[in-house]
Amino acid sequence: MISRPLRIIWKCFKWSFLLTLPFAPITALPTILGILNGIYFAVWQDARVSSNTDTWLYELKDIANDWGLPEMTFRDFQEKENEFHVLRLNSNDWASKLGFLHPQEYAKDTDIPINKYGDLDTLMVDTTSSCRAPNEQWVYISEFAWPSINEWDAAFDAAVQAAYIPSALNETRIFFAKCQDTAGFLCGVWGVKAPALMHFSVVDSAPLPDDIEFGLTYSTSTSNLRVVTARVIEFPLKDSYTGLPSSVFPGPEEQMLAMMRGDKLWEQFDPWNDFVQSWLRFHEYIDKKFYDRKGTILCYLGDVEEWIVDHFEKPLGLESTDGIVYSITFLATTTLVNIFILGPWHAIRQTFLDFLGYPRRGEIILGDDFEKEWNPWDDLMGMPNALIQVLDKVLKEAEQGKDYSEDKITTTSRLRTALSSESSGTADFKW
Structure with a gap:
């Protein structure tokens, strides 16, 4: 083959x-x-x-x-106490907060690659949902979310304030994510580099058969689905049309507001592509x-x-x-x-x-029982030890009813001595 x-x-x-x-x-x-x-x-x-x-x-x-207190968890505290005063996205809840659907197989199949939990190619919107997502949403990708220090974070903060002014931007929803905190996984999978804006748009028509990857299903019928398209706008802008007059210096705030408040200026950027983003980060x-x-x-x-x-x-x-x-x-x-x-x-x-018998990566990171140093000799000796235990049990049953003096060493005790000495001999073995 x-x-x-x-x-x-x-x-x-x-x-x-x-x-x-x-x-x-x-x-x-x-x-x-x-x-x-x-x-x-x-x-x-x-x-x-x-x-x-x-x-x-x-x-x-x-x-x-997390704290896990009835009043407020640590994650709740992080989401509410932030400089931008908008909802933050985390790697575990970003799709639900944006109102998007992942294929059902992503939740059912335990062998699905972890990167699929951040996949942007299979996102859908359920039109029958009571909390349907708007047609446009913005996500700001920040490194640390420090508007008092970083000029791009300060520019996004100004854009958030502009959202309260009646405009097209007022009809969208705005979020942010921190690459150096709870959205590091998303930044890695999406291949984005802070500072950046992610724009999510929803088409008006139901998806075609080619729009749904073979073998994937959703929790609602196809007629109720709408395809989500994601775009990445990385700053500072290079050779991008901002619509700003020549007399205006395109600083961080001007660039970000131009993209977010302009008339579909995001269309000049191609839809998100995994290979393209990986290519950029690699180079x-x-x-x-x-x-x-x-x-x-x-x-x-x-x-x-x-x-x-x-x-x-x-x-x-x-x-x-x-x-x-x-x-x-x-x-x-x-x-x-x-x-x-x-x-x-x-x-x-x-x-x-x-x-x-080496533990998997998830068991090492999430488990509490793998802090001790792994000793492969213990696993290799598993079958011989099991055999000795079986022989020990058989000999013990065969010797029942016999009288032995206190100073007499039985066959069973020899096996126990060998097993204990073997265990003590391998205890100091280091891989």
Whole structure:
């Protein structure tokens, strides 16, 4: 089953290589960069999923450790006592506060990936709900929510105050979320970078069959559903139309109010896409770690690539060739690394750890019984110990009715001595 896809991939690579051979001086470097960045991206994305999982579990643990007082819980206190005076979104309740529906399978299937709890591609609105969400909603993504210190937080605070003035903004609902607090999981899954605005809009017509992913169902009929579209507006704005006159300096407050109060200015931003957001965050990461640091291999390769583009591709009118070759190589490398390296590695690793009895990540973070150091020898000795206990029971029953002197050592006592010495011998074993 694996050999056939490999042959197809090899044929595509071979013919692509042969067709681009005349342009080897131009395509060689994008190919190398595509392979290197594809490997980096696959590993980075894998680590990002693991990080989101840990963030989700720690946030659930914080919720479980709320005050739990009848008058007010710690979470209630956090939501009401904030500088923005609007409702905050947390990783565990964001969809319900916005009035959105997730597929029923997300609540029923225990094997669903954790990232799905923050999925923006499958959101729906139930038109029959008594608390139906408005057609437009705004969510401000903040790092710490400090309007007295951060200029963008102060700009959002001014936008909240403007919502009380009769305008189109007054007809929407406004929320905020903190990446460094109870919405860290959402910021990770959505791939957003504070400061940013998330805009949620609801279409007026029922979804088409293609709008609903195969195998997913909702708690109401399709005719009662409406598709939700999310968009990300990250600040500061770059090459975006704000509608501001040339005489107005587009500072933080002006940019944010222009987006929120403008006539559907949010339509100039594409709907949220998981790969696009991951691509943006990855290139920020790799530029900072490699391309912008003198002395790294990728920094030198990037400089050479810029020289080739300026002196060869532009004069020949082949500017797009670089991007096409890089994108194909990047996507192919990422796919191969995920399928043939990271996928099998995680499967083998988890199977081995399950065999040794190592607790899952959720059990370690949420449980209280895993503070002691894990000793795999105890799990490996589980079957021999069980066998010794069975033999001990059989010999004890066989020896019933016999008289032994106090100084006589029985077979049963030998087994007990061996078991106790074995346990004491493995107690100091460290993995």
